[in-house]
């Protein structure tokens with residue numbers, strides 16, 4: 279299932295539990311771990327039946343067991359899984375178990391892996407991981423969903439009686455559900471739907487908001503973990519389970535909900551968020567100053583201006599953030615609404631504030647979609663220029679929050695490249711740019727494309743990022759041939 283590089287080793291300590299450390303110098307891009315998923319399954323709330331083998335949409339049941347769906351391309355699924363319901367211990371279980379409650383699929387698959395002597399060992403390090411149920415019970419988030427979608431229907435099906443050795447109680451099932459959620463990466467199925475891939479090792483790495491590794495997933499859901507930055511002997515191998523474009527308070531909220539984790543990493547402890555000021559406010563007293571959160575021991579504190587020391591109480595800041603968050607939900611994809619939100623809140627938030635970045639990303643994606651729709655007509659230069667500006671605003675922040683080899687930054691560069699090339703081609707066609715000016719802009723485009731390709735060079739060919747690399751290479755070829763024509767090299 280897993281293949282560890284000889285450059286890392288597994289160690290154990292009180293704070294992190296079992297984890298991995300580098301045992302020698304590691305270069306950026308070096309593969310640290312390769313792993314096949316323990317199982318791939320739809321999210322709990324999924325109601326669309328999917329083929330048990332390849333996870334494509336399917337409406338047909340396996341003829342032998344009549345429990346698991348199979349698609350037109352697959353003629354069989356796991357032997358044990360099939361046999362268990364066809365003639366084994368589970369043959370008496372009602373055949374529409376999955377049809378009625380497809381959400382239980384991930385848990386059902388895990389229980390069958392545990393039941394099968396051939397695969398039981400593969401699951402051990404996952405199911406051995408202790409789960410403090412009292413931290414989750416009655417809490418916000420996942421407990422209720424697990425209870426309704428998975429635990430209750432599964433117990434009602436009588437399956438527990440067919441697997442007596444596992445002593446399946448509601449608490450055991452809840453603990454399994456939590457382990458599945460905490461050890462899953464979102465993977466994309468062949469039909470484009472998001473699924474969860476459960477990885478025993480790769481998804482159990484300790485969290486850091488500035489990860490030193492990159493997770494690559496290919497089309498067969500195989501995972502490759504590689505170093506994002508050079509590592510030294512003794513460095514802990516970290517992964518990130520939070521969106522790097524969220525501010526500290528948002529990331530921490532997300533981590534608490536999804537993983538019951540209180541992060542106190544270097545980024546979380548740095549009120550400037552690595553110099554990006556993604557959570558900083560504009561000072562209300564002086565015109566040029568920015569206020570950062572004075573982190574108390576409990577992680578909360580008032581915002582104080584770095585220039586004039588004026589204080590903005592935490593309650594006021596939180597109220598404002600909730601207001602902007604609400605307005606973003608209300609905006610419902612309306613371009614003009616986003617633009618006016620941007621004008622209004624630019625007065626109050628740092629230009630790199632995560633909420634302003636969110637608004638800008640929304641505007642840029644509306645403009646991109648609009649450009650695609652009108653591809654036959656003349657795209658408006660003003661709109662294109664606006665898109666270039668918004669995409670370029672995002673670049674320094676993406677660069678700062680995910681150092682080293684970064685898919686996030688590569689994608690941001692690509693978005694910027696597309697907008698830039700569209701704009702300058704139009705400007706050149708309409709004689710707004712001279713040959714020399716056009717060539718100078720093309721040179722910038724060529725550099726951006728090369729930088730993006732460089733960041734993606736360790737991604738597998740048969741992955742979304744691999745295809746993105748092909749796309750960027752094509753763009754680069756076009757740019758370079760235009761450069762030959764107009765600028766010489």
Ligand SMILES: [Zn+2]
Pocket residue numbers: 329330331332333334348349350351352
């Ligand atoms: Zn299939």
Ligand SMILES: [Zn+2]
Pocket residue numbers: 340341342343344345346355359360361
């Ligand atoms: Zn079957």
Ligand SMILES: [Zn+2]
Pocket residue numbers: 486487488541542543544545546
């Ligand atoms: Zn953190």
Ligand SMILES: [Zn+2]
Pocket residue numbers: 561562563564565567568583584585586587588
């Ligand atoms: Zn001030």
